[in-house]
Amino acid sequence: MEQYVIKGGNPLVGDVEIAGAKNAALPVFAAAAMTDETVYIDNIPDVRDMDVMLEAMASTGVTVKRVNRHKVLINAGNIHNLTVEHEGCKKIRGSYYLLGAFLGKYKQAEVVLPGGCDIGSRAVDQHIKGFRALGAEVIIEHGLIKARAERLRGSHIYMDKVSVGATINVMMAATMAEGLTIIENCAKEPHVVDVANFLNSCGANIKGAGTDVIRIRGVERLHGTEYAIIPDQIEAGTFMFAAAVTKGDVTVKNVIPKHLESVTAKLLEIGCEVEEADDCIRVVAAKPLAHTQVRTLPYPGFPTDMQPQMTVALALAKGTSIVTESVFENRFKYVDELVRMGGDVKVEGGDTAIIDGVEKYTGASITVPDLRGGAALVIAALAAEGCSIVDNIKYIQRGYEDFHIKLQNLGAQIEMVETDKDVQKFRLKVG
Numbered sequence: 001m002e003q004y005v006i007k008g009g010n011p012l013v014g015d016v017e018i019a020g021a022k023n024a025a026l027p028v029f030a031a032a033a034m035t036d037e038t039v040y041i042d043n044i045p046d047v048r049d050m051d052v053m054l055e056a057m058a059s060t061g062v063t064v065k066r067v068n069r070h071k072v073l074i075n076a077g078n079i080h081n082l083t084v085e086h087e088g089c090k091k092i093r094g095s096y097y098l099l100g101a102f103l104g105k106y107k108q109a110e111v112v113l114p115g116g117c118d119i120g121s122r123a124v125d126q127h128i129k130g131f132r133a134l135g136a137e138v139i140i141e142h143g144l145i146k147a148r149a150e151r152l153r154g155s156h157i158y159m160d161k162v163s164v165g166a167t168i169n170v171m172m173a174a175t176m177a178e179g180l181t182i183i184e185n186c187a188k189e190p191h192v193v194d195v196a197n198f199l200n201s202c203g204a205n206i207k208g209a210g211t212d213v214i215r216i217r218g219v220e221r222l223h224g225t226e227y228a229i230i231p232d233q234i235e236a237g238t239f240m241f242a243a244a245v246t247k248g249d250v251t252v253k254n255v256i257p258k259h260l261e262s263v264t265a266k267l268l269e270i271g272c273e274v275e276e277a278d279d280c281i282r283v284v285a286a287k288p289l290a291h292t293q294v295r296t297l298p299y300p301g302f303p304t305d306m307q308p309q310m311t312v313a314l315a316l317a318k319g320t321s322i323v324t325e326s327v328f329e330n331r332f333k334y335v336d337e338l339v340r341m342g343g344d345v346k347v348e349g350g351d352t353a354i355i356d357g358v359e360k361y362t363g364a365s366i367t368v369p370d371l372r373g374g375a376a377l378v379i380a381a382l383a384a385e386g387c388s389i390v391d392n393i394k395y396i397q398r399g400y401e402d403f404h405i406k407l408q409n410l411g412a413q414i415e416m417v418e419t420d421k422d423v424q425k426f427r428l429k430v431g
């Protein structure tokens with residue numbers, strides 16, 4: 001089984017190229033199945049979730065061809081199956097976007113209930129509410145969400161909860177509904193905007209993505225396009241925090257600084273220097289880190305996907321910090337592992353971490369509990385005294401392209417290994 005071995009202590013220094021956003025690419029793939037014409041999607045990250053989604057789509061008859069590592073051709077002209085039961089879909093979240101896409105285009109879809117990281121209950125009631133408002137019948141049966149409609153008609157939908165997934169799914173279905181759909185209390189994440197831009201480039205009529213209210217005038221058909229996915233703000237934020245935690249100097253390149261404002265604000269607050277240019281951000285951590293308070297919120301608030309990385313930084317900051325998780329109920333699983341590395345963090349009421357900063361982490365054997373928690377633990381290990389062995393890295397590979405290689409290029413002592421012998425070799429090498 002693959003593991004990372006890490007010898008901590010080196011400040012990360014240098015430039016890192018950020019890949020395309022996983023959470024934008026997944027729904028854009030699904031949306032590409034809404035036209036019979038060929039679509040080229042560029043700047044996709046080479047991570048496991050992409051493979052699972054594309055395999056799931058291929059199982060329905062969609063033609064998927066890798067043009068190169070970061071570009072894919074999708075042609076959905078020959079779909080023969082509107083039931084998506086691909087085994088891998090139980091492990092990823094994005095597979096549920098095929099519901100909105102197929103329902104919009106074919107007025108019928110059956111998709112296995114999605115998985116993804118175990119970070120809370122992850123309900124789908126708002127997706128179902130939106131599909132029903134458009135005129136679909138929706139049931140959950142034998143582990144599948146089944147949606148079907150004679151016709152989809154535009155509707156006025158108020159989301160009771162701000163949800164990225166529900167906003168995108170309902171927006172996709174409404175793209176090919178008759179008449180006007182207005183979705184209120186929408187998620188405003190950059191990837192919601194990216195999916196709307198993609199659909200508009202295929203001939204859709206979507207206005208307001210990125211605000212609270214999205215207006216969609218249904219169209220009868222969509223056409224082919226070429227589209228490049230936006231940069232991944234969570235990958236970028238992870239490297240920005242890696243600079244802070246290892247007292248480094250890292251420039252993240254190929255980013256949209258506007259998408260990272262809340263992350264930048266918190267890094268400044270804890271004492272880092274942050275310099276922005278057109279498409280890159282430099283983070284320098286020259287001073288000891290200062291304590292602060294953070295609450296995760298939907299965009300443009302501080303992202304829940306950056307909460308573990310923030311906690312790992314604050315656990316090395318002078319004084320007491322408080323991190324409140326307000327998006328998911330169960331997103332502090334990684335804290336047990338951080339405590340094994342010497343972190344002084346207590347989780348109260350499931351949603352609040354009370355953090356008393358310590359001078360240093362110490363290397364340990366740790367197990368990754370989920371994608372972002374895993375990335376945060378790797379950062380902690382990079383700052384720790386001594387060696388760490390990180391298990392269960394398949395979670396990290398779901399969302400970070402070449403994570404250990406990018407870290408090596410910044411001066412980290414990290415390797416991906418498979419056997420105990422490899423671990424021994426690494427220990428001998430790093431001394």
Ligand code: UD1
Pocket residue numbers: 023026093094120121122123124125126127128161162163164165166187304305327328329
């Ligand atoms: C997406 C991201 C995930 C990120 C999250 C929040 C993908 C593949 N995943 O997940 O990385 O952490 O956005 O930015 O893009 N909710 C309901 N009912 C619903 C839908 C959601 O109650 O019908 C709740 C969820 O349980 C959660 C909150 O709303 O508490 C936010 O969830 P949502 O924004 O939908 O997250 P995902 O789309 O699952």
